[in-house]
Amino acid sequence: MTANLPTPDAPAGGLRARGFTIREATPDDIDDLLRLVRELAAYEKEPESATATPDHFREALFPADGHPAAYAHVAERDGRVVGMAIWFVSFSTWTGRHGLWLEDLFVEPEQRGLGIGKAFLVRLARLCHERGWTRFEWSVLDWNTPSIEFYRSQGAVAQDEWTTFRVAGPALERLARS
Template identity: 70%
Template sequence: MGEVSDFEIRPATASDVPDLLRLVRALAEYEKEPGAATATPAQFEAALFPQEGDPTAYALVGVRDSVVVGMALWFRSFSTWTGEAGIWLEDLFVQPDQRGGGIGQALLARLAELCTDNGWTRLEWAVLDWNTPSIEFYRARGARPLDDWTTFRLDGDALSRLAGP
């Protein structure tokens, strides 16, 4: 018989938005950028649960004792090399007091299951270089770093300048 867990992994609902934002802010704090998490409930609702059209992003939540204690926020990606879709995991976060109980593993496994069920070929994400606990967590699950790649970002004034008048 399989092991019975004391938590549930499920797709997020609109009523989970406050908890998702709480966890995103906790992640920003952990990543030493607490002021950078400025998303609003309305923005999350529009992205995850739009009135019309497809969502921009998706979320899974880990729930223990009726409380959302973990999340995985993701969106579909596409590889021009393989011609196949995949998942870009934007954020995976489990409250520190809930770590080690299988919620992070279950969230990542559910994303892998979504990939395999849909014929998507990749599950990718970025991790801060100094975040050794997360790097070890991902490596222990078979993930490999793409050391030959550097992530670039344009935002703020640089984005506006490049876009031009």
């Protein structure tokens, strides 16, 4: 789809299509990123779990010294941030190469259908390809059928033989003390 190809008027590192721009996030985007994370948490039926603060995001995405722990891209439309992709660098012991783990991809419901989600995937896939990274991965909730269908339509393959495990909260504290 040519609508998602970079154009000369796209900002540096940006991708412009159908009246929106995909660009790297800046510190000025932190409030919008947190707003979108909260909207995503509500969509995923866990609004109380979104406890990140602006300082958390500033520290992770834009540290004063050292390297970021995570990165973010935003979609802007009509001068407003309407979507986000937050990701970090992963590593495969099997390939001995880095990869990209997409932690969160979210587009405001009223902005869906414009190609923003695909533009995020294209931008991040290009980043992987340009850097010689071997994998672009993410997880999706089993009940999120619209997202699963969208990802499959982009060529993504479910890794159904893998089960994700998480240790958090009191269980994390107990494990750390053991």
